[in-house]
Amino acid sequence: xxxPNNKPTMEDVAREAGVALxxxxxxxxxxxxxxxxxxxxxxxxxxxxxxxxxxxxxxxTSKSSTIALIVPSMHPFFAKLVYHVNAALSRxxxxxxxxxxxxxYAREKECMQLAVENQVDGIIALxxxxxxxxxxxxxxVTIDRFFSQEIPCVTSDNFEGSRIAVHKLYELGCRKxxxxxxxxxxxxxxxxxxxxxxxxxxxxxxxFETKEIVEARARRIDLFDDFLAAHVHxxxxxxxxxxxxxxxxxxxxxxxxxxxxxRIPEDVQVIGYDGIRAFGEGDYxxxxxxxxxxxxxxxCVSTILSEDFSSRPSLICLPVEFADGGTTxxxx
Amino acid sequence: xxxPNNKPTMEDVAREAGVALxxxxxxxxxxxxxxxxxxxxxxxxxxxxxxxxxxxxxxxTSKSSTIALIVPSMHPFFAKLVYHVNAALSRxxxxxxxxxxxxxYAREKECMQLAVENQVDGIIALxxxxxxxxxxxxxxVTIDRFFSQEIPCVTSDNFEGSRIAVHKLYELGCRKxxxxxxxxxxxxxxxxxxxxxxxxxxxxxxxFETKEIVEARARRIDLFDDFLAAHVHxxxxxxxxxxxxxxxxxxxxxxxxxxxxxRIPEDVQVIGYDGIRAFGEGDYxxxxxxxxxxxxxxxCVSTILSEDFSSRPSLICLPVEFADGGTTxxxx
Numbered sequence: 250x251x252x253p254n255n256k257p258t259m260e261d262v263a264r265e266a267g268v269a270l271x272x273x274x275x276x277x278x279x280x281x282x283x284x285x286x287x288x289x290x291x292x293x294x295x296x297x298x299x300x301x302x303x304x305x306x307x308x309x310t311s312k313s314s315t316i317a318l319i320v321p322s323m324h325p326f327f328a329k330l331v332y333h334v335n336a337a338l339s340r341x342x343x344x345x346x347x348x349x350x351x352x353x354y355a356r357e358k359e360c361m362q363l364a365v366e367n368q369v370d371g372i373i374a375l376x377x378x379x380x381x382x383x384x385x386x387x388x389x390v391t392i393d394r395f396f397s398q399e400i401p402c403v404t405s406d407n408f409e410g411s412r413i414a415v416h417k418l419y420e421l422g423c424r425k426x427x428x429x430x431x432x433x434x435x436x437x438x439x440x441x442x443x444x445x446x447x448x449x450x451x452x453x454x455x456x457f458e459t460k461e462i463v464e465a466r467a468r469r470i471d472l473f474d475d476f477l478a479a480h481v482h483x484x485x486x487x488x489x490x491x492x493x494x495x496x497x498x499x500x501x502x503x504x505x506x507x508x509x510x511x512r513i514p515e516d517v518q519v520i521g522y523d524g525i526r527a528f529g530e531g532d533y534x535x536x537x538x539x540x541x542x543x544x545x546x547x548x549c550v551s552t553i554l555s556e557d558f559s560s561r562p563s564l565i566c567l568p569v570e571f572a573d574g575g576t577t578x579x580x581x
Numbered sequence: 582x583x584x585p586n587n588k589p590t591m592e593d594v595a596r597e598a599g600v601a602l603x604x605x606x607x608x609x610x611x612x613x614x615x616x617x618x619x620x621x622x623x624x625x626x627x628x629x630x631x632x633x634x635x636x637x638x639x640x641x642t643s644k645s646s647t648i649a650l651i652v653p654s655m656h657p658f659f660a661k662l663v664y665h666v667n668a669a670l671s672r673x674x675x676x677x678x679x680x681x682x683x684x685x686y687a688r689e690k691e692c693m694q695l696a697v698e699n700q701v702d703g704i705i706a707l708x709x710x711x712x713x714x715x716x717x718x719x720x721x722v723t724i725d726r727f728f729s730q731e732i733p734c735v736t737s738d739n740f741e742g743s744r745i746a747v748h749k750l751y752e753l754g755c756r757k758x759x760x761x762x763x764x765x766x767x768x769x770x771x772x773x774x775x776x777x778x779x780x781x782x783x784x785x786x787x788x789f790e791t792k793e794i795v796e797a798r799a800r801r802i803d804l805f806d807d808f809l810a811a812h813v814h815x816x817x818x819x820x821x822x823x824x825x826x827x828x829x830x831x832x833x834x835x836x837x838x839x840x841x842x843x844r845i846p847e848d849v850q851v852i853g854y855d856g857i858r859a860f861g862e863g864d865y866x867x868x869x870x871x872x873x874x875x876x877x878x879x880x881c882v883s884t885i886l887s888e889d890f891s892s893r894p895s896l897i898c899l900p901v902e903f904a905d906g907g908t909t910x911x912x913x
Contacts, residue, residue: 251767315678315699323660323661323663323664323861324860325660325860327863328663329655331660331663332654332655332681335679335680339680340690344678344680345678345679346647346669346670346679347663347678347679348667348677349664349667349668356671367647425790476903497860497863499774500859500863501863525860528828528829528832528857529654529656529657529660530868531832533828535857
C-alpha cells in the first residue's frame with residue numbers, strides 16, 4: 250500500500266495489481282491489453298485511489314472530456330451504477346453528463362440527441378427502447394443490451410447467474426422451483442436469466458414453472474400477485490424455491506408470501522438478482538445473485554475511452570456470485 | 582387532466598394548479614412569484630408532464646444550458662435528489678453535469694472547480710466541506726447548509742421535523758427519549774434536528790438524553806453501539822423512544838436493539854429522518870420524518886435558473902411529515 254500521505258504512483262498501482270508497469274501504462278492510456286489485466290489494474294487503481302494525470306494524453310485534445318450516461322431511473326441498481334461510472338470517469342479527469350429517461354422511450358430518444366448535441370466524447374446507455382436509433386459518429390457502449398458488433402455491450406453473466414441460483418436452491422433442499430420473471434418485450438442480455446434458469450432445472454432434472462410478465466417498464470412486480478395466490482393451497486406454496494429476475498421482485502414476493510402465512514426461508518426459499526443492499530451499503534435485502542457493478546462501470550468507462558474503440562469485444566459478460574440475504578436457509 | 586395523446590399546454594397547467602395563466606408564465610420564465618404559487622405550478626407541471634418550450638427565452642442565449650449538481654454519495658436520499666433535480670432540469674431543457682464527491686473534501690473542491698471550468702450556468706451543491714471556497718461569478722444554490730445571504734440555501738424544515746417526531750413518540754406513549762445524532766463538525770441546517778428535539782422534549786416536560794457523534798462523514802452509525810449497549814439493563818433499554826438523525830441510523834439502531842432481544846415497536850419505538858423507501862419506491866424502511874425531496878429539487882432548480890437570482894430568499898425551509906414505517910405503534 251502507498252503511504253497514506255503520499256499520492257499513489259503508477260508504480261504503486263503495478264505492485265498492487267501484480268502486473269508490469271507497462272501494463273498499467275497501457276490501461277491508463279487506453280491501449281490494447283488483455284481484459285483480465287485491465288480488471289486487475291482498475292481494481293488496484295480503485296483500492297489505492299490512484300488519480301490519472303491526463304496532461305500528456307493526445308486523447309484529450311479537442312475533446313469535451315465529458316461522457317454521457319443514460320439510465321432509466323434511480324432504482325438502487327442504477328444509483329450504484331451511476332456512482333461507480335462517475336468514480337471511474339473522475340479518476341480519468343472526465344466529467345459525467347447524467348440523463349435519466351424516466352422509463353420513457355420518447356425521453357430516452359431525446360436524451361440520446363441531447364448527449365450528441367452537447368458534444369460528449371461518448372455515451373454509456375442502459376436503454377430498453379425498442380425503436381432507439383443509435384447516433385452515428387459518437388462512441389456508444391451499452392449495458393445489458395446487445396445492439397450490434399459495432400457497439401460494445403457490457404453486462405453481468407446473466408445465464409451463469411441463474412444457474413448459480415438454481416444450483417444453490419437445489420443444494421439447500423429445494424426440489425420444485427418457479428421463476429418470477431418480468432421483462433420488456435425486447436430480447437436483451439437480461440433474457441438470459443430465464444434461459445439459465447430453464448437450463449439448470451433441466452440439468453438437475455427437477456420440475457419447474459416460469460411466470461413471465463411482459464411489459465414495457467419491467468417493474469410491475471404487483472402483477473405476480475395472481476400467480477402466487479393461485480399457487481397457494483392449504484397455506485402451502487406449490488414450490489419450495491423461487492428464483493426472481495430482480496431483488497425487487499424477490500422482496501415483493503417474500504412480503505406477499507409472508508402475508509399469506511408462508512414462512513421464508515423455512516417453507517419457501519427465495520433468491521433475487523442484482524445484489525441490492527439496505528441504504529446502498531448495509532445488509533442484502535434478499536438472498537441474491539450479486540452483479541459486479543463496479544467492474545461493469547470500470548469496463549464501460551475503459552471501453553468508451555479506449556483508443557482502439559472499434560476493436561473492443563462486442564459483448565463482455567462479467568462474473569456474478571451468490572450472497573445470503575436471509576431468504577435462503579443456511580448451509581447444513 | 583389533459584387528453585393522454587395531446588401534449589399538455591400552459592393552460593392545462595394553470596387549470597390543474599388552480600392559478601392564473603400569467604402565474605404559470607412567470608414560473609416558467611423564472612420571474613418573481615410567491616413561493617406557494619411556484620410550488621403549486623411546479624406540482625401541476627410535474628403531474629401533467631408539461632414540457633417547457635425554451636426557444637423564446639432570452640435566458641438561454643449564450644449559456645451552456647447545463648447545471649452542475651454536487652452530492653457526497655449515492656445514498657438513497659441523494660439518489661432521489663439526483664432523480665428529481667434531473668427531472669426538473671430536463672423539463673426546462675437543461676442538462677445535468679453530475680459530480681459525486683465521495684465524501685472527500687479535496688475531491689469536492691475539485692468538483693466545484695471542474696463545474697466552473699465546464700462553464701455550467703449554475704451549481705447546486707450539497708457539501709459538508711468546512712473549508713469550501715465558493716467560486717465567484719457562478720450562481721450557486723446549496724442544500725442543507727447555509728453559507729451566506731448571497732447564496733440561497735434550500736432545506737427541509739429540520740427543526741419542525743424533530744418536533745413532529747418527538748410529539749408523535751409522546752402521543753404513542755413514550756415518556757423517556759434519546760436522540761441518536763451523528764453530524765459533521767460544521768453547524769448546518771441539519772443541526773436543527775437536534776435543536777428541535779431538545780426544544781420539544783422541554784415543551785412536553787419529558788426526560789431525554791442526546792448521544793452525539795461528531796465525525797467528518799456523518800455516517801459512522803456503528804459508533805452508536807456502545808451507547809446502546811451501555812443503556813440496556815436486564816433486557817430493557819433505558820428509553821422507550823428513540824429519535825435518530827437519519828433513517829440509516831434508525832434502521833441500524835433497530836437491528837442492534839433486536840439483536841439484544843428488545844422488541845420494536847413493543848418495547849422501544851424508533852423514528853428516523855429522511856423518508857427512505859425500500860428500492861426507492863416500496864415501503865418505508867423505518868418510521869420516519871419524510872423530506873419533500875421533489876419540492877427541494879424543484880426549488881433548487883427554479884432558484885438557480887431564476888432571472889432575479891440575487892433577490893431570491895436566502896433560506897427556504899420546506900415542510901416535512903411523519904410516515905409510519907412499522908417501528909412505531911399504531912395510533913390507538
